[in-house]
Amino acid sequence: MTIQRVRLIIVALLLVASSCMKWEYGIEEEFDTSASGEGLFICNEGNFQYGNATLSYYDPQSKTVQNEVFYRANAMKLGDVCQSMIIRDGIGWVVVNNSHVVFAIDINTFKEVGRITNLTSPCYIHFLSDEKAYITQIWDNRIFIVNPKRYEITGYIEIPRMTMESGSTEQMVQYGKYLYVNCWSYHNRIIKIDTETDTVVDELIVGIQPTSLVMDCNNKLWTVTDGGYEGSPYGHEAPSLYRINIDDGKFEVEKQFKFSFGDWPSEVQLNGTKDKIYWLNDDVWEMDVTADRVPVRPFLPYNGTLYYGLTVCPRTGDVYIADAIDYVQQGMVYRYSKDKELVDSFYVGIIPGAFCWK
Amino acid sequence: MKRFLEFLFLSVIVVVASSCNIDEVITTSMPPKIYLDSDSGIYTVKAGREVVITPAYENAEGATYSWKMDGRLIGNEASLSFMREKVGEYYILLTITSNTGSDSEEIRVDVVEREIPTVTIASNDNITVALGSEVTLNASVRKTSLATEFSWSINNEVVCQEFTYTFEANALGRYSVTANASNEDGEHSDSITIEVVNAEDMPFVWEFDRTAYHTVAGRKLRITPSAINQTTDVTYHWSIEEKEAAGGEPYYTFVADAAGEYNVTATAVAQRGKGEVTITHNFVVTVYDEGTYYRAANGSSKADWSKVLDYTPAPGQFINELKTGGFDGTQTTPEAAIAYAETRMRETDINGNPYPNWVSLGGFGGYIVVGFDHSIVNSGDYDLAILGNSFSGSSEPGIVWVMQDENGDGLPNDTWYELAGSETGKDTTIQNYAVTYYRPSGAGMPVQWTDNLGNSGEVDYLTQFHRQEYYYPLWIEEDSYTLTGTCLEPRNYDASGNGSYWVNAEYDWGYADNFSPVDREGEGDNSNAVANINHFKISNAIDCDCEPIHLEFIDFVKVQCGVNAKSGWLGEVSTEVFGFYDYNMKR
Numbered sequence: 001m002t003i004q005r006v007r008l009i010i011v012a013l014l015l016v017a018s019s020c021m022k023w024e025y026g027i028e029e030e031f032d033t034s035a036s037g038e039g040l041f042i043c044n045e046g047n048f049q050y051g052n053a054t055l056s057y058y059d060p061q062s063k064t065v066q067n068e069v070f071y072r073a074n075a076m077k078l079g080d081v082c083q084s085m086i087i088r089d090g091i092g093w094v095v096v097n098n099s100h101v102v103f104a105i106d107i108n109t110f111k112e113v114g115r116i117t118n119l120t121s122p123c124y125i126h127f128l129s130d131e132k133a134y135i136t137q138i139w140d141n142r143i144f145i146v147n148p149k150r151y152e153i154t155g156y157i158e159i160p161r162m163t164m165e166s167g168s169t170e171q172m173v174q175y176g177k178y179l180y181v182n183c184w185s186y187h188n189r190i191i192k193i194d195t196e197t198d199t200v201v202d203e204l205i206v207g208i209q210p211t212s213l214v215m216d217c218n219n220k221l222w223t224v225t226d227g228g229y230e231g232s233p234y235g236h237e238a239p240s241l242y243r244i245n246i247d248d249g250k251f252e253v254e255k256q257f258k259f260s261f262g263d264w265p266s267e268v269q270l271n272g273t274k275d276k277i278y279w280l281n282d283d284v285w286e287m288d289v290t291a292d293r294v295p296v297r298p299f300l301p302y303n304g305t306l307y308y309g310l311t312v313c314p315r316t317g318d319v320y321i322a323d324a325i326d327y328v329q330q331g332m333v334y335r336y337s338k339d340k341e342l343v344d345s346f347y348v349g350i351i352p353g354a355f356c357w358k
Numbered sequence: 359m360k361r362f363l364e365f366l367f368l369s370v371i372v373v374v375a376s377s378c379n380i381d382e383v384i385t386t387s388m389p390p391k392i393y394l395d396s397d398s399g400i401y402t403v404k405a406g407r408e409v410v411i412t413p414a415y416e417n418a419e420g421a422t423y424s425w426k427m428d429g430r431l432i433g434n435e436a437s438l439s440f441m442r443e444k445v446g447e448y449y450i451l452l453t454i455t456s457n458t459g460s461d462s463e464e465i466r467v468d469v470v471e472r473e474i475p476t477v478t479i480a481s482n483d484n485i486t487v488a489l490g491s492e493v494t495l496n497a498s499v500r501k502t503s504l505a506t507e508f509s510w511s512i513n514n515e516v517v518c519q520e521f522t523y524t525f526e527a528n529a530l531g532r533y534s535v536t537a538n539a540s541n542e543d544g545e546h547s548d549s550i551t552i553e554v555v556n557a558e559d560m561p562f563v564w565e566f567d568r569t570a571y572h573t574v575a576g577r578k579l580r581i582t583p584s585a586i587n588q589t590t591d592v593t594y595h596w597s598i599e600e601k602e603a604a605g606g607e608p609y610y611t612f613v614a615d616a617a618g619e620y621n622v623t624a625t626a627v628a629q630r631g632k633g634e635v636t637i638t639h640n641f642v643v644t645v646y647d648e649g650t651y652y653r654a655a656n657g658s659s660k661a662d663w664s665k666v667l668d669y670t671p672a673p674g675q676f677i678n679e680l681k682t683g684g685f686d687g688t689q690t691t692p693e694a695a696i697a698y699a700e701t702r703m704r705e706t707d708i709n710g711n712p713y714p715n716w717v718s719l720g721g722f723g724g725y726i727v728v729g730f731d732h733s734i735v736n737s738g739d740y741d742l743a744i745l746g747n748s749f750s751g752s753s754e755p756g757i758v759w760v761m762q763d764e765n766g767d768g769l770p771n772d773t774w775y776e777l778a779g780s781e782t783g784k785d786t787t788i789q790n791y792a793v794t795y796y797r798p799s800g801a802g803m804p805v806q807w808t809d810n811l812g813n814s815g816e817v818d819y820l821t822q823f824h825r826q827e828y829y830y831p832l833w834i835e836e837d838s839y840t841l842t843g844t845c846l847e848p849r850n851y852d853a854s855g856n857g858s859y860w861v862n863a864e865y866d867w868g869y870a871d872n873f874s875p876v877d878r879e880g881e882g883d884n885s886n887a888v889a890n891i892n893h894f895k896i897s898n899a900i901d902c903d904c905e906p907i908h909l910e911f912i913d914f915v916k917v918q919c920g921v922n923a924k925s926g927w928l929g930e931v932s933t934e935v936f937g938f939y940d941y942n943m944k945r
Contacts, residue, residue: 049749165854186858229822231927233856236822258398262821296399296466297449306681326682328715330708347708 029072034108036061038315039358041092041107042322042333043082044349053082053096054349057110058333060313065333065346070094070103073110078103084124085356092356093148095122095135102135104148107358114151119144126172126179128195136169136181143169143181145198157198159183159191171213173221175246182210182223186234190223190244192251204251207240212268216289217275220254221246224265224279239265241279241294257294271338272314280307284321300340311355318343322352389459391416392452402468404543405445409467412437413452421456442469473502474544476800477537480808481550482838488557493525496814497537497548500803504541511536527554548799558631563587564608564639571612572644572765573773579612580902581622581641591629598622611902614645644765651766652911655732661943663915667770668692668727669699672841672919673795673805673817673829674720675929680826684715687832695833699726703937716747716934719756720829721807721817722793722922723841726935727770733763733911734940740893743944744917745936746871748878748890751861755779755869756933757844757920758894763913770914775899775907776844779868780876783904786847793922794840801827809922817930841918848923850931860925868898870917871933893941 033039036059046053055070055078070078079099086093087107094103102125104114120140127133127148134157135144141162145155159169168185178201179193190210192202207225214222220243227239241257259265265281278286283298284307300321308331309322317338324331331352335344393414403409415421415436425433427450432438442448448467453460480496487493498521499508510518512533517523525535531554538547565585573579586608596603596610598620603610614620622641627634669692676683684702689695699717707713717726734741744758757776764772781787792810795817802825804816817829849863867876870892879891901907919933 229927230820231822231857233854233858264822293397293399296464304680326684326715328682329705329713 028075031066031069031073031109033057033059037358039107040311040313040320041085041356041358042309042348042352043085043094043354043356044331045081045083045097045351045353047328047350048081048098051077051080051099052350053078053080053099055082055085055094055110056348056352058346058348060316060318060335063344063346065348067347067349069110070105070112073105074112076112082354083122084354086125086127087356087358088127088148089130093125093133095125097121097123097138102146104151116146116148116151116153118153120167123169124171126174128174128179134172134179134193136172138168138170138185140164141167143193155198157193157200160200160203162187170211173213173215175215175219178246180213180221180246182213184209184211188225190221190251202251204244204253206242206253208235208237210242211266212279214268214270214277215274216270216277217273218289219247220244220289222268222270222277222289224268226264226266227259227261237261239263241265241268243289255292259294267310269310269312271312271317276312278310278312278319280310280321282307284310284319286319300336308351309353309355311357314357320355322348322355324351324353327351387458388417390418390421390454390456390461392454392461392463394463394465396465399463400466400468401440402470403440404472405469406441406443406472408439408441410437410439411452411465411467413463415454417458418454418456421454424451424453424455426451426453440467442467445469445471472543473504473541474546475502475504475506475539475541476500476546476798476803477508477539477548478796478799478803478806479535479537479548479550480796480806480814484551484553486553486555486561487525487527488560489527489530489554490557491527493527493552494814495523495525495535495537495550496806496808497521497523498798498804498806498816499539500798500800502541502543504543506539506541508537508539511538525552527552530554530556546799556631558633560588560630562592562626562628562630562635562637564592564626564628564637566639566641569640570642570644572646573612573614574648574762574764575615575617575645576648577613577773577907578901578903579643579773580609581612581624581643582609588628593627595625595627596622612643614643617645617647619644646764649910651763651913653731653733653763653913655735655940655943659732659943660730661939661941662730663703663728663938664731665729666696666699666703666726667729667914668725668916669695669717670725670834670841671718671831672720672722672724672793672932673807673831674718674724674932675817675820675824675829676718676932677720677829678826678832679824681824683718683824683826685826690832692833695831703935714745714936716936719917719919719933719935720831721795721924721930721932722791722845722919723843724932725841725843725916725918727914727916728938729768729770729914730938730940732940733913734896735911735942736896736909737942738897739895740877740941740945741896742894742915743879743891743939743941744870744894744915745891745938747934747936748864748871748873748892750873751863753849753862753864753869753872753874754931754933755846755865755872755920756917756935757846758868758870759916759918760896760899760909760912761914761916762909762911770916772914774916775901775909776904777868777894777896778898778900778904778906780866781846782868782900784847788845789904790842791845791922792840792842794838795830797830797834797837798828805830815922818924820927820929822927823929843918844920845922846920848921848931850921850923850925852926857926860928862925862928862931868894869920870894870935 040058042056044054054068058065079096081097083097084095092105092107102116123136142156190204208228210223225239228236238261243255245254267280269278282302284300286299308324319336453462510523533552536549567584620643624639702715705715759774804819808814864873877893924930
């Protein structure tokens, strides 16, 4: 069995899993975190098809964590595979992949204020305006265009050279009127979308399966490939980290940092000033965005566990690492200062994978 | 090097450009700079071999160099020769200093093991075969990044360079058969001995692993040899209390109507040319009355399993695995393996509520045995519940067996009865299928197997996902072990056609870890994550002839992986279980 390969299984099973979420209800609990100011949401994927995704909330000041806040605030389970979350104007948008839904919640009370449904298998949401957002999907060759105010799907962007079966669009970064999206599962490209015409206007070929996408202080895009896996029909290669130039209408690889064959890097993140990038590759790594080579010494060495998510506090530079442990029990988040001192650690939900800063 | 050349090019430009300015005095006040001869700053070298690190330098006139490791100076030249016998990562700080400044670079030297190939022959160490017969041998070699040569040799003479070799026993004698693999880092070989004898000199093997049996009055007890190597030209005689019993098979089906102790004698006479070989075995069979050791449930009885009595998985990707598999490297005895399985299935969540974890049974034949604090009654309806992790498109069926504690000793040393499932009796279902697994010679290798139908194969080593050294259970002392059970026809298939998407399709009913439309708890496709439980009826028990048998109750349950298959990159099909309970108590 392949318990570890959660995301890959998700890809595989969406073919056959025509699921129909049934919400389970409990007793509503009142929250008000408006006074705490800074806060960190943790998206806990949960086990695929177990409907045990949860949302956790951490207060860095008091070092306190509240788990299952969505369920507790709404008396309703979050669903199956909580993939990502962003915040816009006091509203948190929580993407629940295998429940085919994006919930809108009040970020202080965690109460649901709306939801976008009938999505195929949403991964990430990106706002272009108050009334227009894109939602990327896996196992769908379209990016959904939605009106967040009305919680409605308003259109689609069809991705060239992508079938429903091989569909995989992931993280989004906007630069001017253009939006860049990494195409991950069984793909090797970053696509460029004109947000005025909602069409794909360009693409950049990188290595096999780019997993992340961010933009640094110099307006350079960064992505990292996982290189596929042994036996994959799509190929298996040494993964790479890419610095991509998008200035002046260009769309080209500026620098490729090659990893060893068999490495599996992921989770490229930025610090608050966007002049350092971080990623996971067994260890936690840190590098200046202008560096010519990857450091030889990791920021935090591998400790024999299973790092699955990563974020850096935009204000303090503290590094938060999500440990999925064994993909079954409740995960753990470790908080390190930028000087590599362990500041705190706390249990969250099952398979913590993504973070969102309040 | 490329950067250094760029630097030289730029330097030339600077000199040419500066040469036009004849009125100014050109001074070199630029600090020194290091240009490593490795793009990554990482140098990889085999243990015991030397690497020479030769950076290029800019503005290095009159400079001094220091190479420090853990604060200790290990070199003061422009280049460094480095060698270590111990595998590991070595961090070295290079500093160049001149009167115009200094520059530093941290480098890393990865000292890695030599990639000596390791070869394993899937066979016992000594084989005796009859003149004129053939033996097909398979070998596997641990992958390395280096070009590797492979060969078979007999008595030091190379005879084949394929991984499969057929030995032809054309002449009497003793042969040393060696599989050898070599590359630039070294070589490794594995050898077996094949003795070729005349057919009449072949040793006659007819062995049993027990001398004492027990059963219940009126029930069949199959006394079966654990090893046999000849089925023709042999006459078998069985007697009970010195009275000749019917049948002339190498096994005997014992039935007694009344409780008591019975002496059984078995004799085999094998023809050997002009002579014959006779083997005699004596057994004692104790017969109990039905229900002698029935343990009724009471107020303190718990529905859940109470103890794990045996955990013997087949090799698999989660066996010995330190992350998701939950092993910690100390499971080197059967007792420790049992403790591991118990701990996994007794896990709780952060609030102390039961939150059982899965236990993998590995490939075909791997099994787990649990007991209860009471006897589970045959209600005629569902009596047992077994938790698995099947979902739509992922069924890894486990055959369920039940046993009564006939002799009341609390141990599962009685008779196993299979619970029939939807595949029972079909031509595609193989009873008494046996697979022998062979311990790999080195870490990181697949596990080879052969079966009792003449097939062979490997449990793949999945480097990408599970990198524990061995998939062969660490607590199995023998270099090979055989697992016997019922084997279903695999239902896995590559739905994508290109190997990317594998489906392990479900079976109708009667198997653990099976997304059954009949006996699984929950509705629809289980997308809302109802606990994935399969239910079983003791009334479906069948005996050694696949005939129904009535058991009033049972005390032990065994789940055994019932498919010998692998699904591409997903690896071997392996049953997983989370727990067992008496369904009658939770109905």
